[in-house]
Amino acid sequence: MKLAIPFIAGLLFAVGLAFxxxxxxxxxxxxxxxxxxxxxxxxxxxxxxxxxxxxxYRFTRAKRERPVLDETFHLPTNTxxxxxxxxxxxxxxxxxxxxxFCPGPALASVVTGTAPVLVFVLFMGLGVYGHALTQRxxxxxxxxxxxG
Amino acid sequence: xxxxxxxxxxxxxVLIGLSAALLWYFKGRIAGISGIFEGSILPRGxxxxxxxxxxxxxxxxGALMFVLQPQLFAFEITRSYWALGVxxxxxxxxxxxxxxxxxxxxxxxxxxxxxxxxxxxxxFMGAGFATVWAIGHFAGGAL
Numbered sequence: 578m579k580l581a582i583p584f585i586a587g588l589l590f591a592v593g594l595a596f597x598x599x600x601x602x603x604x605x606x607x608x609x610x611x612x613x614x615x616x617x618x619x620x621x622x623x624x625x626x627x628x629x630x631x632x633x634y635r636f637t638r639a640k641r642e643r644p645v646l647d648e649t650f651h652l653p654t655n656t657x658x659x660x661x662x663x664x665x666x667x668x669x670x671x672x673x674x675x676x677x678f679c680p681g682p683a684l685a686s687v688v689t690g691t692a693p694v695l696v697f698v699l700f701m702g703l704g705v706y707g708h709a710l711t712q713r714x715x716x717x718x719x720x721x722x723x724x725g
Numbered sequence: 726x727x728x729x730x731x732x733x734x735x736x737x738x739v740l741i742g743l744s745a746a747l748l749w750y751f752k753g754r755i756a757g758i759s760g761i762f763e764g765s766i767l768p769r770g771x772x773x774x775x776x777x778x779x780x781x782x783x784x785x786x787g788a789l790m791f792v793l794q795p796q797l798f799a800f801e802i803t804r805s806y807w808a809l810g811v812x813x814x815x816x817x818x819x820x821x822x823x824x825x826x827x828x829x830x831x832x833x834x835x836x837x838x839x840x841x842x843x844x845x846x847x848x849f850m851g852a853g854f855a856t857v858w859a860i861g862h863f864a865g866g867a868l
Contacts (some may be wrong), residue, residue, distance in 0.1 A: 582751045583775040587742035587782020588789070590756065590828075594791035595797045597737020598730055603801035609850075618734040623831060626745065627786020630836040633746035644753030648748025651753050652837075653824070658844050665823025666830070666845040670738040673814030675808055675859070675868065678818060679827040681758040683813075684780065689798045691767035696806050697813040704817020710756050 579646055591693050592684040597622035602677025609674050642686075745833055748779070758783075759820035759830025803867035823849075 596606040598618055607616035643649055673679050678686075678697050684696045745756035752775060764776035791798055804812075820826040823845055825834065830849075834842020860868050 580774060580778045582747060583754075583779040584743045584782040584785075586756065587779035587784075588786035589740050589747070589782075590758075590779075590791055591783045591786025592736045593742075593744060595737070595739030595787065595794065597784060598797070599737070600787070600790075600798050601737075602804075603799065603802065604730075606802055606857055609853040610861065611854045612858050613861055616729060618730045621731045621734035622738035622741065625735045625740075626742035626832045627738075627836055628853060629739055629742025630745045630749075630832055632821070633742075633750060633846040634836045635751055637839075641750075643814035644749070645751045647751075647753045649753060650749070651755070651849045653755070653839070653841075655824070656839075656841065658841060660846055662841055663824050665821070665849050666848035667820045667852045668749060668815045668819030668822055668865055669826060670819075671856045672812040673818060673827075673849060674853040674856025675815070675820055676804060676812035677802055678812065678816065679758075680762055681783070681826070681828055683781050683816075683820055684758065684762060686789075686798055689753045689791055689795075689825040691798075691800065692806070693800050693804065697816075700810045700813025701762075701817035703811075703822055704814040705759075705766060706817075707814070708818045708821035709763075 582646065590681065593622075593626075594682050594685050597625075599655075599682040603678075605677040605682075606674070609677075741828075741832060745828070745836075749833075753831055755833045757825050757833060759817075759826040760824075760829055763821055805868060808868040819849075 585710055599622060599626050603616065604616065607614065610616070637644075650723055652695035676697055680701065683694060683701060747771065748754045748756045754775065756779075761776045761779050764772050765780045804864040815824075824829075825845060827849070829846040836845060859865060
């Protein structure tokens with residue numbers, strides 16, 4: 578049961594992405610082409626997802642102390658608007674516009690086995706790994722510097 | 726405009742919302758795909774189980790849809806492997822530096838009225854609009 582929920586959630590997520598048009602890079606680029614031949618379809622994906630999630634989130638905040646299968650709700654604790662947040666999001670947006678892929682649709686498309694998807698996902702993994710290495714390097718140089 | 730699909734997209738969005746709601750209601754977790762991906766390839770601590778299982782569900786769901794509706798996976802844009810590689814690096818690095826992507830910040834964060842997620846979403850959407858405009862303006866829509 579504990580693992581059935583994340584499996585079903587992952588499955589539902591992929592079906593929703595594909596059905597909504599998110600696994601077609603041309604459709605994503607069409608949505609991002611605000612100043613050209615704009616296709617607003619993907620705003621409906623966002624709208625539908627937000628409507629459901631917002632309702633359930635409000636409901637659980639009002640009615641439940643904890644989730645059904647865990648001790649506590651795991652909410653992000655950081656509330657600061659940081660340079661990292663903005664620079665990271667900007668880099669992500671550039672990559673999204675370049676390829677028409679964000680992480681979910683790219684991963685849901687891996688099974689197609691097509692070269693563009695596999696190249697993108699391989700380099701996305703390298704980007705994640707590169708970020709982890711940078712963090713480790715920054716953390717160790719901060720310790721070595723002695724000023725925290 | 727190529728093809729406007731408001732109904733299919735709305736249904737797809739509702740399914741994504743249900744997925745995120747399920748994970749939140751039962752597990753108390755945020756359905757952030759970039760974080761789930763990172764946790765699956767660079768496992769740390771006790772989170773690995775649900776993250777890998779979610780990822781497995783995502784792959785199986787993708788496979789199911791590809792068998793039933795292969796046209797939903799049409800690529801149809803002109804991009805070199807160079808462009809796709811650079812894009813992958815930017816998406817992988819950027820989503821981790823910014824702590825989230827379209828799902829974690831866009832869907833889940835905005836539902837919680839998170840200021841950080843609002844700033845992140847406006848930033849990556851703006852950068853996406855600018856990038857597609859630049860590719861159209863300077864490179865004729867292909868790269």
